[in-house]
Amino acid sequence: MRPGTPGPLIRGLATFVAFVALLAAVRGAAAQSLAVPPNGIVCTTSADDSFALTATDGYISLPDGNSVYMWSFASGTGPFQHPGPVICVDQGDTVTITLSNTLSQPVSLIFPGQSDVLANGVPSQPQFSGATLTSLAPAAPTGGSVTYQFVANEPGTYLYESGTNPGVQVQMGLFGAIVVRPAGHPDWVYADASTAFDPAHEYLMLLSEIDPYLHMALERGQSYDMGQYRPRYFLINGRSFPDTIAPNGAAWLPDQPYGALAHIYPYDPVTNPLPALVRYVGVGSADFPFHPHGNHSRVVGRDGRPLRGDGGEDLSYEKFSLPIGPGQTWDVTFSWHDAENFSPSNPIPVTVPNQQNLFAGAYWSGSPYLGGTGTLPVGGEGYNQCGEYYHVAHNHALTQITSWGLTMSGMMTYTRIDPPEPNSCP
Amino acid sequence: MDQRLTRRGFLRLGLGAAAGGAGILLAPHTRDRLARRAEAASVLAQGASLRYHLAGTDGWISLPSASSSTYHPDGLAPAGLSTYMFGFADVTGLDAAQIQAMKNKCQAPAPLMYFDEGQGALVRLTNLGLAQRPDLTDAHTIHWHGFRNVIPMFDGEPSSSVSVPIGRSLDYYYRPREPGTYMFHCHVEDTEHVHMGMTGIVFVRPAQNGGAPGIPPGRYVFNDGVPPGDPRSTAYDREFAVLLTEVWNEAHWDDAHIQLPEWSDYRPDFFLLNGRVYPDTILPHGTPPGRPDLAYQPYSSLIRANAGERVLLRFANLGFLKQTMVLDGIRLRVVGKDAVLLRGRDGSDLSYQTSTISIGPGESVDAIFVAPEVVSGEATYLLYNRNLVGLSNNGEPGLGGQLTEVRIAPAGTLPPQSAPNQ
Ligand SMILES: [Cu+2]
Numbered sequence: 131m132r133p134g135t136p137g138p139l140i141r142g143l144a145t146f147v148a149f150v151a152l153l154a155a156v157r158g159a160a161a162q163s164l165a166v167p168p169n170g171i172v173c174t175t176s177a178d179d180s181f182a183l184t185a186t187d188g189y190i191s192l193p194d195g196n197s198v199y200m201w202s203f204a205s206g207t208g209p210f211q212h213p214g215p216v217i218c219v220d221q222g223d224t225v226t227i228t229l230s231n232t233l234s235q236p237v238s239l240i241f242p243g244q245s246d247v248l249a250n251g252v253p254s255q256p257q258f259s260g261a262t263l264t265s266l267a268p269a270a271p272t273g274g275s276v277t278y279q280f281v282a283n284e285p286g287t288y289l290y291e292s293g294t295n296p297g298v299q300v301q302m303g304l305f306g307a308i309v310v311r312p313a314g315h316p317d318w319v320y321a322d323a324s325t326a327f328d329p330a331h332e333y334l335m336l337l338s339e340i341d342p343y344l345h346m347a348l349e350r351g352q353s354y355d356m357g358q359y360r361p362r363y364f365l366i367n368g369r370s371f372p373d374t375i376a377p378n379g380a381a382w383l384p385d386q387p388y389g390a391l392a393h394i395y396p397y398d399p400v401t402n403p404l405p406a407l408v409r410y411v412g413v414g415s416a417d418f419p420f421h422p423h424g425n426h427s428r429v430v431g432r433d434g435r436p437l438r439g440d441g442g443e444d445l446s447y448e449k450f451s452l453p454i455g456p457g458q459t460w461d462v463t464f465s466w467h468d469a470e471n472f473s474p475s476n477p478i479p480v481t482v483p484n485q486q487n488l489f490a491g492a493y494w495s496g497s498p499y500l501g502g503t504g505t506l507p508v509g510g511e512g513y514n515q516c517g518e519y520y521h522v523a524h525n526h527a528l529t530q531i532t533s534w535g536l537t538m539s540g541m542m543t544y545t546r547i548d549p550p551e552p553n554s555c556p
Numbered sequence: 557m558d559q560r561l562t563r564r565g566f567l568r569l570g571l572g573a574a575a576g577g578a579g580i581l582l583a584p585h586t587r588d589r590l591a592r593r594a595e596a597a598s599v600l601a602q603g604a605s606l607r608y609h610l611a612g613t614d615g616w617i618s619l620p621s622a623s624s625s626t627y628h629p630d631g632l633a634p635a636g637l638s639t640y641m642f643g644f645a646d647v648t649g650l651d652a653a654q655i656q657a658m659k660n661k662c663q664a665p666a667p668l669m670y671f672d673e674g675q676g677a678l679v680r681l682t683n684l685g686l687a688q689r690p691d692l693t694d695a696h697t698i699h700w701h702g703f704r705n706v707i708p709m710f711d712g713e714p715s716s717s718v719s720v721p722i723g724r725s726l727d728y729y730y731r732p733r734e735p736g737t738y739m740f741h742c743h744v745e746d747t748e749h750v751h752m753g754m755t756g757i758v759f760v761r762p763a764q765n766g767g768a769p770g771i772p773p774g775r776y777v778f779n780d781g782v783p784p785g786d787p788r789s790t791a792y793d794r795e796f797a798v799l800l801t802e803v804w805n806e807a808h809w810d811d812a813h814i815q816l817p818e819w820s821d822y823r824p825d826f827f828l829l830n831g832r833v834y835p836d837t838i839l840p841h842g843t844p845p846g847r848p849d850l851a852y853q854p855y856s857s858l859i860r861a862n863a864g865e866r867v868l869l870r871f872a873n874l875g876f877l878k879q880t881m882v883l884d885g886i887r888l889r890v891v892g893k894d895a896v897l898l899r900g901r902d903g904s905d906l907s908y909q910t911s912t913i914s915i916g917p918g919e920s921v922d923a924i925f926v927a928p929e930v931v932s933g934e935a936t937y938l939l940y941n942r943n944l945v946g947l948s949n950n951g952e953p954g955l956g957g958q959l960t961e962v963r964i965a966p967a968g969t970l971p972p973q974s975a976p977n978q
């Protein structure tokens with residue numbers, strides 16, 4: 131914090147707005163549409179596995195107060211949203227995706243990790259004009275459409291993105307995630323019991339970046355020299371911290387429907403034995419070295435394939451930094467163990483200084499103990515509700531936890547750990 | 557004064573090395589988590605001693621450059637120094653007046669810390685404030701990056717916990733349960749305080765160092781469960797911690813001159829190993845003779861071993877860019893990443909041989925090599941950043957940056973290592 135810069139004020143306001151909404155969402159879960167929980171992955175599903183995506187334009191809000199012009203995929207005739215819908219299907223489903231294009235350039239769809247994709251009924255192939263590669267897949271012209279189809283053979287996490295002018299169009303926002311669940315096992319990541327997770331705690335972290343000068347140029351119909359490309363904003367699920375911790379469907383982020391707050395309970399062998407699942411997707415131009423505090427993550431799958439050797443060896447591994455590369459997907463399980471079981475009757479072996487001798491964080495409960503509360507500074511932010519713990523999860527290329535001058539923003543979110551139930555949490 | 561501090565620091569490290577592992581029983585590699593809960597009750601009975609005392613403050617270091625520019629060397633720097641830093645000073649065992657005297661005397665990187673698995677210990681952090689920036693009242697914290705199942709109180713992320721205002725202190729309690737190489741840093745205004753130099757390596761020695769059935773007491777990276785000589789063994793004779801960081805002159809200059817950089821313009825000018833750039837990396841620990849300007853960069857990165865010895869390199873990267881370190885002429889075996897033994901849940905050996913160590917921001921790598929035979933005298937190998945931009949100092953001609961030497965002596969030449977990095 132420092133005098134003379136606008137950062138802290140804006141940060142404080144944005145944090146306040148996001149957190150008030152978070153409280154409202156957690157408290158008012160019953161008021162949420164059943165289809166959209168306050169946090170966790172928001173799947174778009176279809177009874178016949180047919181989906182309609184409309185390439186369109188709009189604006190997103192960023193926590194420095196900026197508003198940026200985007201291209202993105204809307205769901206059918208629904209409103210502009212960023213990122214595109216999260217398409218969830220089951221292994222073996224024949225998935226049909228009809229792309230309609232309202233943008234000024236031809237747009238196509240590619241499905242990295244899927245095989246035998248059809249476009250308008252014939253194999254989807256790179257497109258050439260003479261010897262010039264014009265598109266990675268058949269494209270829909272302005273006002274036109276293309277129907278793509280594939281069989282979702284392999285469970286896991288995937289990306290869909292534009293294959294036309296992709297250096298520009300993907301950066302402009304034309305991407306989304308696909309989740310394929312193993313047949314008969316929505317609670318496994320892959321067709322493998324060792325990848326079991328708790329479906330009540332499933333999260334998507336779609337990591338992307340924005341060069342606002344590129345977006346401004348396209349908004350004005352101007353050209354842009356991609357040699358000047360330099361991202362300034364860094365997003366999770368189309369939002370920048372602190373908006374990342376606002377609930378799914380937050381009213382003040384009408385075009386950015388997906389939150390990124392993970393909300394879990396401590397591991398317990400009886401009441402909470404299964405880990406949460408986090409599906410990471412990289413849509414940037416370089417690795418995003420993502421670092422969730424609190425515990426290692428277990429990497430169980432990469433790019434839609436389980437980490438198993440040809441001989442069935444278990445090749446999964448634990449890491450504290452997850453370098454999510456361009457176009458990669460990482461499926462990781464995560465849990466937090468109350469290793470020391472600290473409580474007032476098993477106190478921490480240090481004395482917590484009194485209020486005058488520390489700075490209390492906005493999400494600090496006033497107590498070191500899970501479920502505990504204590505005195506907080508008068509007039510402080512005090513967002514903690516019931517002694518829950520928070521652990522930050524952020525990009526460790528720390529230049530990317532900024533928003534074009536606003537620090538402690540960008541590619542950052544939190545994991546909320548509630549005390550075991552019964553608790554006093556709303 | 558820093559000579560004294562540095563010597564004292566290494567003395568303490570030596571004592572710790574001798575004491576490490578004594579009386580510790582081997583815990584099975586996959587211990588029952590429930591059993592760990594039962595152990596928790598004994599925390600207080602065990603007691604937790606103050607292991608390290610760090611002071612957060614500012615200071616100046618020396619990074620060589622043949623030319624000068626607006627940002628380097630900084631015109632406000634004391635004679636002989638070039639670059640404004642935030643960092644930690646080692647004030648372990650000092651009295652209040654001595655601690656206060658360390659204001660504006662941070663070192664780069666922070667003091668190397670290490671712990672024994674299962675042993676509870678305290679680290680005290682005192683915030684001395686910033687002498688060059690009295691207007692800047694930033695708090696500090698210690699974030700042990702990668703510590704498993706930490707409670708927010710001891711995680712150092714300021715929004716979810718508490719941070720230490722100027723003139724105050726806070727104790728962090730750690731009982732590490734997982735051996736391996738970690739790193740630590742201040743988490744307040746993370747981008748700025750980490751880049752400004754509040755970074756260090758911390759590692760945890762395994763319980764297996766005290767011996768286990770069929771495994772003699774010794775030095776191991778992990779509880780690998782196999783005797784030395786087994787290809788999966790993580791036994792070693794010497795260990796060297798190597799922290800990779802970067803310095804972007806403009807950001808450091810800005811902090812000294814009450815300015816702020818635009819972080820998305822980030823473009824580092826110096827690439828450091830343990831707080832120094834080549835050729836300073838191969839000078840001795842402490843303040844090298846004739847080099848008073850290195851008084852605040854006490855760590856050498858010179859790696860020395862006898863032929864035939866097993867040498868452990870503990871890498872951690874707290875820069876903002878991915879780097880690739882190459883050891884020319886000697887094969888490395890990567891045995892751990894992010895403080896995890898490279899072995900599958902079913903026992904599959906996932907370690908591998910390589911001559912390149914790619915390491916992204918916030919990652920750690922444990923790699924072992926066997927020192928080759930020497931024909932005569934001492935043999936020199938080079939360990940360097942294959943991102944060749946990282947081999948320049950300030951963009952100037954000539955070799956610099958993240959480069960150091962590995963010098964191999966004939967068997968029996970060097971005495972056993974009494975402290976890490978010696
Ligand atoms: Cu700090």
Ligand SMILES: [Cu+2]
Pocket residue numbers: 421526699701741918
């Ligand atoms: Cu960190």
